[in-house]
Amino acid sequence: MSERPDQNPLLTPLAASLPSTVPFVGPEAQERAAAAPFKARLGANESTFGPSPNAIRAMRQSVKETWMYGDPESHDLRAALATHLDVGMDEIVVGAGIDGLLDSLVRLTVTTGTPVVTSAGAYPTFNYHVTGYGGTIHTVAYTADFEDPDHLIAKARQVGAKLIYMSNPDNPMGTVHTAATIQRMIEGLPENCLLVLDEAYIELAPNGTAPPLNTSDSRVIRMRTFSKGYGMAGARVGYAVGHASLIGAFNRVRNHFGMSRVSQIGALAALADQDWLADVRDKVEASRQTLYQIAEDNGLIAIPSATNFVTIDCGRDGAFARAVLASLVAQGVFVRMPFVTPQDRCIRISCSVPKDMALVSKALPKALADAQKV
The missing domain is CATH 3.90.1150.10 (Aspartate Aminotransferase, domain 1)
Structure with a gap:
């Protein structure tokens, strides 16, 4: 008689305790x-x-190179992003969408019982990764259909959270806070707490939504993607921007050959077509x-x-x-x-x-x- 999946002796106790569902x-x-x-x-x-016609053209031309792995450093794309954002290359990591980057970040920072804070009903993939590494999720309610920075900070102080996850603009409600509000949130972060700021929709938001990038501040990591405004969801290209010490740590756990060469080339062309x-x-x-x-x-x-x-x-x-x-x-x-x-x-x-x-x-x-x- 075959084992039930949750009784498979090869699984860790944590893995065996998880539901076999996807977000x-x-x-x-x-x-x-x-x-x-x-x-x-x-x-x-x-x-x-859809994506830029230039990106489509670049990807089509690069298909013949599919026999090669993608550059494990995503050097050219990181260099272009660094110029576009006016940050250092060592302050950017590229991954398989924000979802893949969240996996790496949570793997770096969360273990059994680690407290993290998020909004009840916010983007569920963050919770999926936290649960997968044994972390403890604490939630706060939305306030009038907005994620509530003050309540998130207060909960983080209460439970000693290592991470706060927040998206701005928000998914699933589409609401948005101003850059000034987000900056006040950053300044109010508890000691030894990292704000994971998901900015997947930032290219589509009003001007003044994102506070200036400050990679010298180790209290925040910004996550962005080519999936939304750039129209490349199927290519799976995301990137995180933050302090060099944290960004460098991704090399300890990330999938170094997880990026398609075609996707890297397409994202590079898309970025150039503003x-x-x-x-x-x-x-x-x-x-x-x-x-x-x-x-x-x-x-x-x-x-x-x-x-x-x-x-x-x-x-x-x-x-x-x-x-x-x-x-x-x-x-x-x-x-x-x-x-x-x-x-x-x-x-x-x-x-x-x-x-x-x-x-x-x-x-x-x-x-x-x-x-x-x-």
């Missing part, structure tokens, strides 16, 4: 279950506007306005967004919002929703091209009517 059910899994493709893929905050990024920002803003109007047309309230998605308050509780989401999915429109009360009264829809917005406009009234019947 997200991918749209591909949902398509397989439904035996039909989605008409609009609007749940993962991908950019349907005109394309500016055009994407304009398209995202237009789509946000469309989603605001769709919400209003259906008697709903859209939460103002600083990201490439809009979170829409369905006006009732989580059960009602889940019914709305289920109907949208059944109609072929892939969306997601926050998973913690009271944010789970909402659904979250990625910005996209006009044809996708037209599908949302058509599907949402039916989804609301269907939910009323549940």
